[in-house]
Amino acid sequence: MSTIRYSRERQIALSAVLKASLLAQKVQEQLVGSGGVEKRDKSPVTVGDYTSQALVSSLLALHFPADRIIGEEDSSDLRQPSQSAIKDQIVRLASEAMSESLPLEEEERAWEGVKAGEPKTEADWLAAIDRGNSEGGASGRHWALDPIDGTKGFLRGGQYAVCLGLIEEGEVVLGVMGCPNLPLDPKNKDGEKGALFVAVKGEGAFQRSFTSSTLTPISMSTLTSLSSASFCESVEAGHSDHSTNARIAQLLGITKDSVRMDSQAKYCSIARGDGDIYLRLPVSETYQEKVWDHASGSLLVAEAGGVVSDMHGKPLDFSLGRTLRGNKGVVAAHKDWHAKVIEAVQQAVGEEKK
Numbered sequence: 247m248s249t250i251r252y253s254r255e256r257q258i259a260l261s262a263v264l265k266a267s268l269l270a271q272k273v274q275e276q277l278v279g280s281g282g283v284e285k286r287d288k289s290p291v292t293v294g295d296y297t298s299q300a301l302v303s304s305l306l307a308l309h310f311p312a313d314r315i316i317g318e319e320d321s322s323d324l325r326q327p328s329q330s331a332i333k334d335q336i337v338r339l340a341s342e343a344m345s346e347s348l349p350l351e352e353e354e355r356a357w358e359g360v361k362a363g364e365p366k367t368e369a370d371w372l373a374a375i376d377r378g379n380s381e382g383g384a385s386g387r388h389w390a391l392d393p394i395d396g397t398k399g400f401l402r403g404g405q406y407a408v409c410l411g412l413i414e415e416g417e418v419v420l421g422v423m424g425c426p427n428l429p430l431d432p433k434n435k436d437g438e439k440g441a442l443f444v445a446v447k448g449e450g451a452f453q454r455s456f457t458s459s460t461l462t463p464i465s466m467s468t469l470t471s472l473s474s475a476s477f478c479e480s481v482e483a484g485h486s487d488h489s490t491n492a493r494i495a496q497l498l499g500i501t502k503d504s505v506r507m508d509s510q511a512k513y514c515s516i517a518r519g520d521g522d523i524y525l526r527l528p529v530s531e532t533y534q535e536k537v538w539d540h541a542s543g544s545l546l547v548a549e550a551g552g553v554v555s556d557m558h559g560k561p562l563d564f565s566l567g568r569t570l571r572g573n574k575g576v577v578a579a580h581k582d583w584h585a586k587v588i589e590a591v592q593q594a595v596g597e598e599k600k
């Protein structure tokens with residue numbers, strides 16, 4: 247019998263993402279319609295993002311103390327005197343999440359050690375958030391953590407995802423994502439919501455619900471022609487270029503409307519065949535994509551039969567630090583069609599330069 251590589255990491259990552267997803271679900275009910283807090287880069291952050299990062303980081307520190315974490319958030323803004331109400335909320339929410347049990351015994355057991363030495367004070371929780379300060383790089387093990395990806399979607403009641411990937415020697419080897427608002431069955435949009443996605447390099451891609459450990463294999467759609475494909479793109483026009491996407495669709499003969507969806511749920515959707523192509527073409531010359539926005543999602547798609555590259559067809563390089571500074575944009579599609587999509591991307595971008 248073959249054993250699954252990274253089985254312990256996979257189990258702990260699933261427990262961590264599940265607890266953070268349930269927390270985020272609860273917080274979203276209270277926050278929808280509010281604006282969150284603006285970070286220095288003008289993007290929003292909420293108590294949900296901070297609390298999720300504190301929880302996941304605490305579990306990783308317990309089980310893999312030697313591993314580093316590249317987390318999106320840090321506590322510097324929270325340490326301002328004006329943020330004391332938010333700090334109190336984070337401590338309350340994190341403590342509540344610790345006292346709530348997960349549906350599955352095995353997953354709950356992973357948290358027992360954290361509970362025993364539970365971070366109690368505000369300082370403990372802020373320190374947990376700040377363990378996400380790794381600079382990443384080509385050597386050793388780094389967990390890429392996006393505690394809530396698609397914060398704008400989270401705030402408008404749309405899609406968002408808790409994303410955790412393990413990068414070993416610069417390569418993503420494990421990816422887990424929790425999408426609390428994604429229907430478990432894409433054909434039944436009003437059915438059960440909440441899907442967990444998991445992939446280990448070389449072992450395939452899987453989906454499960456929040457309440458059962460049964461894993462269902464998923465794979466990308468096998469298209470008979472690109473003209474029947476559908477695109478997934480960001481909701482935010484500031485994060486990916488919608489107009490170039492429209493030209494690429496035209497070049498490929500695609501007539502279906504693109505599906506706009508927040509967060510790495512786009513990777514999850516195409517990995518299970520609910521959409522075919524993910525395009526994220528840069529809007530700004532200087533923006534560098536962040537490793538936590540792509541680590542888990544890109545492995546999931548690769549393991550589901552896809553190829554993920556930048557807009558020039560170059561593989562995403564996770565070994566360069568906290569950003570994908572060696573790449574521009576992201577293009578993901580089934581391995582049989584990816585090269586054709588890149589050709590169209592290059593043509594569309596070339597036309598714009600003329």
Ligand SMILES: Nc1ncnc2c1ncn2[C@@H]1O[C@H](COP(=O)(O)OS(=O)(=O)O)[C@@H](OP(=O)(O)O)[C@H]1O
Nearest residue numbers: 394395396397398399480481482484485508509533
């Ligand atoms: N200018 C620019 N270009 C590209 N990407 C950017 C940019 N600014 C922000 N971000 C990152 O986008 C992440 C959200 O992903 P999406 O664009 O897929 O979702 S959404 O439509 O914005 O909801 C979002 O992740 P979260 O901050 O975790 O929500 C950001 O890391």
Ligand SMILES: [Mg+2]
Nearest residue numbers: 289290318397
């Ligand atoms: Mg953010």
Ligand SMILES: [Mg+2]
Nearest residue numbers: 392395396539
């Ligand atoms: Mg993100």
Ligand SMILES: [Mg+2]
Nearest residue numbers: 318392394395
């Ligand atoms: Mg985020």
